[in-house]
Amino acid sequence: xxxxxxxxxxxxxxxxxxxxxxxxxxxxxxxxxxxxxxxxxxxxxxxxxxxxxxxxxxxxxxxxxxxxxxxxxxxxxxxxxxxxxxxxxxxxxxxxxxxxxxxxxxxxxxxxxxxxxxxxxxxxxxxxxxxxxxxxxxxxxxxxxxxxxxxxxxxxxxxxxxxxxxxxxxxxxxxxxxxxxxxxxxxxxxxxxxxxxxxxxxxxxxxxxxxxxxxxxxxxxxxxxxxxxxxxxxxxxxxxxxxxxxxxxxxxxxxxxxxxxxxxxxxxxxxxxxxxxxxxxxxxxxxxxxxxxxxxxxxxxxxxxxxxxxxxxxxxxxxxxxxxxxxxxxxxxxxxxxxxxxxxxxxxxxxxxxxxxxxxxxxxxxxxxxxxxxxxxxxxxxxxxxxxxxxxxxxxxxxxxxxxxxxxxxxxxxxxxxxxxxxxxxxxxxxx
Amino acid sequence: xxxxxxxxxxxxxxxxxxxxxxxxxxxxxxxxxxxxxxxxxxxxxxxxxxxxxxxxxxxxxxxxxxxxxxxxxxxxxxxxxxxxxxxxxxxxxxxxxxxxxxxxxxxxxxxxxxxxxxxxxxxxxxxxxxxxxxxxxxxxxxxxxxxxxxxxxxxxxxxxxxxxxxxxxxxxxxxxxxxxxxxxxxxxxxxxxxxxxxxxxxxxxxxxxxxxxxxxxxxxxxxxxxxxxxxxxxxxxxxxxxxxxxxxxxxxxxxxxxxxxxxxxxxxxxxxxxxxxxxxxxxxxxxxxxxxxxxxxxxxxxxxxxxxxxxx
Numbered sequence: 001x002x003x004x005x006x007x008x009x010x011x012x013x014x015x016x017x018x019x020x021x022x023x024x025x026x027x028x029x030x031x032x033x034x035x036x037x038x039x040x041x042x043x044x045x046x047x048x049x050x051x052x053x054x055x056x057x058x059x060x061x062x063x064x065x066x067x068x069x070x071x072x073x074x075x076x077x078x079x080x081x082x083x084x085x086x087x088x089x090x091x092x093x094x095x096x097x098x099x100x101x102x103x104x105x106x107x108x109x110x111x112x113x114x115x116x117x118x119x120x121x122x123x124x125x126x127x128x129x130x131x132x133x134x135x136x137x138x139x140x141x142x143x144x145x146x147x148x149x150x151x152x153x154x155x156x157x158x159x160x161x162x163x164x165x166x167x168x169x170x171x172x173x174x175x176x177x178x179x180x181x182x183x184x185x186x187x188x189x190x191x192x193x194x195x196x197x198x199x200x201x202x203x204x205x206x207x208x209x210x211x212x213x214x215x216x217x218x219x220x221x222x223x224x225x226x227x228x229x230x231x232x233x234x235x236x237x238x239x240x241x242x243x244x245x246x247x248x249x250x251x252x253x254x255x256x257x258x259x260x261x262x263x264x265x266x267x268x269x270x271x272x273x274x275x276x277x278x279x280x281x282x283x284x285x286x287x288x289x290x291x292x293x294x295x296x297x298x299x300x301x302x303x304x305x306x307x308x309x310x311x312x313x314x315x316x317x318x319x320x321x322x323x324x325x326x327x328x329x330x331x332x333x334x335x336x337x338x339x340x341x342x343x344x345x346x347x348x349x350x351x352x353x354x355x356x357x358x359x360x361x362x363x364x365x366x367x368x369x370x371x372x373x374x375x376x377x378x379x380x381x382x383x384x385x386x387x388x389x390x391x392x393x394x395x396x397x398x399x400x401x402x403x404x405x406x407x408x409x410x411x412x413x414x415x416x417x418x419x420x421x422x423x424x425x426x427x428x429x430x431x432x
Numbered sequence: 433x434x435x436x437x438x439x440x441x442x443x444x445x446x447x448x449x450x451x452x453x454x455x456x457x458x459x460x461x462x463x464x465x466x467x468x469x470x471x472x473x474x475x476x477x478x479x480x481x482x483x484x485x486x487x488x489x490x491x492x493x494x495x496x497x498x499x500x501x502x503x504x505x506x507x508x509x510x511x512x513x514x515x516x517x518x519x520x521x522x523x524x525x526x527x528x529x530x531x532x533x534x535x536x537x538x539x540x541x542x543x544x545x546x547x548x549x550x551x552x553x554x555x556x557x558x559x560x561x562x563x564x565x566x567x568x569x570x571x572x573x574x575x576x577x578x579x580x581x582x583x584x585x586x587x588x589x590x591x592x593x594x595x596x597x598x599x600x601x602x603x604x605x606x607x608x609x610x611x612x613x614x615x616x617x618x619x620x621x622x623x624x625x626x627x628x629x630x631x632x633x634x635x636x637x638x639x640x641x642x643x644x645x646x647x648x649x650x651x652x653x654x655x656x657x658x659x660x661x662x663x664x665x666x667x668x669x670x671x672x673x674x675x676x677x678x679x680x681x682x683x684x685x686x687x688x689x690x691x692x693x694x695x696x697x698x699x700x701x702x703x704x705x706x707x708x709x710x711x712x713x714x715x716x717x718x719x720x721x722x723x724x725x726x727x728x729x730x731x732x733x734x735x736x737x738x739x740x741x742x743x744x
Contacts, residue, residue: 206565275548
């Protein structure tokens with residue numbers, strides 16, 4: 001089976017930017033042919049043609065931080081609904097966090113996830129295993145087994161690794177195994193609130209979480225990365241102080257990488273307004289100064305990746321008293337559009353955004369990603385001018401917990417292609 | 433003026449005119465509690481549910497008496513006897529209560545915003561009787577009513593609120609209320625008890641205790657909760673009393689016509705010395721008396737006032 005992606009603007013941030021045709025053969029990129037070189041006769045006449053005129057053709061987007069909820073919380077999301085949401089958002093690969101039930105701290109859970117994802121085929125799924133058995137922070141999980149089964153990283157996401165010695169040993173041990181360590185940074189003694197600590201939490205009478213609850217742990221993990229000469233990846237950066245600490249660490253050649261989520265560069269704690277639990281997440285939405293710092297961090301490369309922290313919840317997790325409601329929002333189907341707002345506003349170049357949503361996260365988890373002959377044909381085609389209103393109820397995710405319901409956007413995924421197979425077509429939902 | 437609000441959730445959502453209207457109504461109803469037969473038939477046939485999911489005696493009794501003086505049927509539900517302990521959600525509990533056709537639901541809850549969640553999901557009136565650290569609008573209204581009764585006005589007064597501002601819904605509602613009615617509100621207390629961005633609510637942070645005490649026309653003291661010691665907010669009650677309590681020495685420096693308020697229950701010898709609680713400046717028991725009238729006024733306005741006015 002061959003596919004001819006014809007007439008688009010092809011953008012691989014590290015390889016190529018310009019009008020070109022792409023030939024896909026046997027699930028891999030066979031050729032990238034710039035416009036004006038060669039001729040149409042070079043392409044097989046019976047190939048499936050994807051009309052990419054007016055579309056941007058980029059390496060398949062990679063979301064290195066999602067919660068697919070399966071096994072255990074299928075009422076919130078399943079691997080099927082989550083990967084379909086990923087495809088609809090332009091993502092060809094997602095990393096799923098281990099806080100399922102049972103926790104993914106074992107080869108068997110990892111294999112189950114991979115089998116289910118492989119059977120469905122909507123997106124590649126790269127499991128992230130637990131740092132500690134049961135996410136309990138007491139004993140290292142079997143990184144070797146996890147890696148052998150297909151896990152790309154380890155994290156106790158949702159829970160910080162509070163014990164500094166455990167984190168140190170996790171980094172050292174991970175270096176031997178060759179698996180990426182992702183850190184959810186939160187100093188629990190300072191956390192425990194329901195939203196960002198500031199004027200809004202004071203007005204609403206909600207216990208606050210100060211910026212320092214995050215940045216203290218970011219600084220610890222940077223120190224441990226230096227101590228162990230092992231890379232560490234900081235998940236969901238939300239504060240100015242974290243951005244500054246990571247910037248300084250990178251300047252000192254410490255092997256730290258970082259991600260942020262679209263809500264941290266889009267919203268502030270003001271969104272909590274009248275106890276809207278769709279604005280409740282951990283880390284919490286911060287102030288405008290933090291939002292600006294996160295954008296600046298993306299712009300200067302301090303923050304490597306945009307990852308959604310897609311956190312589906314059922315109505316019964318969210319229609320509660322604010323301090324009782326679950327943390328997190330869904331994000332797979334809005335991330336690209338929210339990222340494109342940064343490009344539209346002039347904060348990021350298109351090239352930077354594409355890097356932060358494909359090449360950079362792929363590099364952190366040591367996966368190939370690019371529009372280069374020989375690589376798997378994971379490709380996202382983006383319609384930059386498409387205007388639409390996002391309705392969570394029409395989405396593929398099983399969950400509806402998003403503060404972006406009803407937002408109007410410009411720019412979205414037009415086609416998503418995984419391994420040479422079209423898994424999403426924004427104008428033809430039924431037949432895929 | 434006509435009352436149009438369905439709910440009373442916080443001070444912020446009331447207008448100056450509405451607050452004045454509540455006071456006017458409350459002052460009018462106050463006399464009923466002085467009668468030999470302390471009951472009028474105004475709200476006969478109305479049902480008022482008091483859903484108190486956090487311990488309270490004074491506020492619950494005050495609402496209950498207010499309902500009964502107006503001949504409404506009131507029923508109080510406490511946390512231990514509610515279905516919440518059986519795992520029912522707050523919305524489900526409230527919808528079940530609503531299905532029994534009460535007219536007003538008064539709710540106290542340990543979670544900030546819980547009354548707002550109920551108000552969004554119910555058709556009946558919701559009155560906030562205290563939600564977490566967020567708001568206690570009836571307390572602020574009765575505090576303001578007491579000040580207005582004693583001073584003749586609120587506009588232009590200097591009000592000092594002293595104590596654990598960070599964890600106090602009374603402080604938040606009083607800052608909002610007194611500021612809205614034209615007073616200048618200062619707050620004082622140890623920095624561990626001062627929340628981030630308090631100035632953005634319209635309060636001034638007093639430079640020190642002596643300034644907060646000596647310049648004030650109205651001094652509102654907040655209860656110091658002993659269990660906060662465990663959360664490192666202050667070392668001992670002894671040191672708190674010396675540093676931030678309204679003790680005998682500070683009492684001598686207050687204005688001759690200053691009022692002392694406390695939402696109760698008081699810790700004698702901690703945030704307030706007995707001389708201050710029992711002396712001529714204290715209006716602490718007036719607050720409690722006015723609380724009944726104020727809550728009668730809210731019930732009257734929410735359940736009956738407009739309808740009666742229209743009929744007449």
